[in-house]
Amino acid sequence: MSPGPLTPDEHSLIALHPRLGFEILRQAPALREPAMAVLYHHERYDGRGYPAGLQAQDIPLPARALSVLEAYSAMTHERPHRPRRSSDEACAELIDNAGTQFDPEVVQVLVERTRQRPPGDEPPGELLESLPLDRRNLDDRALDAIQASTLDGLTLLGDHRALQRAVRDTANDATSTRRFAVVLLQLQDLPRINEELGYVAGDRLIEVAARRAATAATRLGATAYRASGRRLAIQVPLREDDDLGDILEDIRSEFVGGPLVEVVASAWKPGDRGEDVVARARRALKSMPI
Numbered sequence: 607m608s609p610g611p612l613t614p615d616e617h618s619l620i621a622l623h624p625r626l627g628f629e630i631l632r633q634a635p636a637l638r639e640p641a642m643a644v645l646y647h648h649e650r651y652d653g654r655g656y657p658a659g660l661q662a663q664d665i666p667l668p669a670r671a672l673s674v675l676e677a678y679s680a681m682t683h684e685r686p687h688r689p690r691r692s693s694d695e696a697c698a699e700l701i702d703n704a705g706t707q708f709d710p711e712v713v714q715v716l717v718e719r720t721r722q723r724p725p726g727d728e729p730p731g732e733l734l735e736s737l738p739l740d741r742r743n744l745d746d747r748a749l750d751a752i753q754a755s756t757l758d759g760l761t762l763l764g765d766h767r768a769l770q771r772a773v774r775d776t777a778n779d780a781t782s783t784r785r786f787a788v789v790l791l792q793l794q795d796l797p798r799i800n801e802e803l804g805y806v807a808g809d810r811l812i813e814v815a816a817r818r819a820a821t822a823a824t825r826l827g828a829t830a831y832r833a834s835g836r837r838l839a840i841q842v843p844l845r846e847d848d849d850l851g852d853i854l855e856d857i858r859s860e861f862v863g864g865p866l867v868e869v870v871a872s873a874w875k876p877g878d879r880g881e882d883v884v885a886r887a888r889r890a891l892k893s894m895p896i
Contacts, residue, residue, distance in 0.1 A: 621648075622820070624644055626762065627645070628645035631644060642669060645657070647673045647676060649665045651665070651704075651705060651707060651708055651710075652705075652706045657829065670712050671712050673707075677696075677699075677708070678716060681695070697721065700713045700717060758831075760812060763838070764832070765831065766833050766834060769833055769841065769884070772829065772841055773788060773883055774879065774880035774881065776880065777880040777883065785845075787841075787842045787850055787853070787874065788841055788883045789839065789841075789842060789869060789870070790833060790887040790888065790890075790891055791840070791857070791868070791869050792836060792867060794866045795865060796811055797836070811865050816830070816838060818860045818865075819840060819860070822840065822856065826842050826857075828841055837891075838867075839887075842871075853871070854869055857869055870891050872887035
């Protein structure tokens with residue numbers, strides 16, 4: 607492991623691990639609740655986490671608890687880039703970040719239980735048992751939206767079925783007031799690379815582009831997909847003051863150093879089905895000059 611800070615590409619790869627863990631655990635129905643905790647344990651209480659940008663009580667309670675436990679464990683064990691911290695130092699750090707990164711009530715439970723234990727003991731394993739977990743509070747819509755996500759084996763992004771399900775569910779969610787857009791990115795050089803250098807080189811081009819798309823998506827609080835052989839997609843949530851042109855420029859800036867991509871977007875409008883939004887983006891790509 608590199609001792610320095612992560613590069614954007616390294617961060618985008620690491621940011622995939624909650625989804626990968628979820629995909630593995632969800633195969634067993636009995637692991638439904640742990641799968642949800644793994645999926646959302648890098649969400650932040652202030653809404654600035656990933657993969658979904660959830661905040662406060664929208665984050666499942668097991669995930670909020672796992673976030674605090676993981677942070678405590680990470681701080682109290684040595685890492686390549688820093689020495690271990692004492693239990694008191696770790697607790698102080700958790701308290702400092704309660705209400706922003708961490709759920710303050712969960713932090714209070716862990717800190718109180720930790721300070722009651724003899725020095726040198728591991729963090730209290732009964733933390734989860736001390737929290738008022740209620741499986742009925744799990745967000746089934748959020749679970750179902752991601753359960754349908756099938757990973758593309760090359761890029762580790764959701765595939766075209768995951769994209770279709772995500773935009774359909776978002777468009778059909780009668781309780782949602784959030785707008786969104788679908789951005790399509792088409793790899794212009796992929797056919798030539800496949801023909802001249804072979805499919806291994808082509809796969810490498812796709813992997814690089816996927817990392818760029820995932821980095822841009824993380825920055826925008828969005829989700830990246832592999833829509834087809836040479837197309838990637840990003841479903842971007844839109845706030846009222848968001849300008850779609852600015853978002854496209856932000857995404858294009860990620861590809862300044864390559865690969866060469868054509869980028870188009872289609873914004874959801876009231877009455878649209880999810881497939882309408884994707885279809886408009888596809889038509890926009892086809893209408894672009896070659």
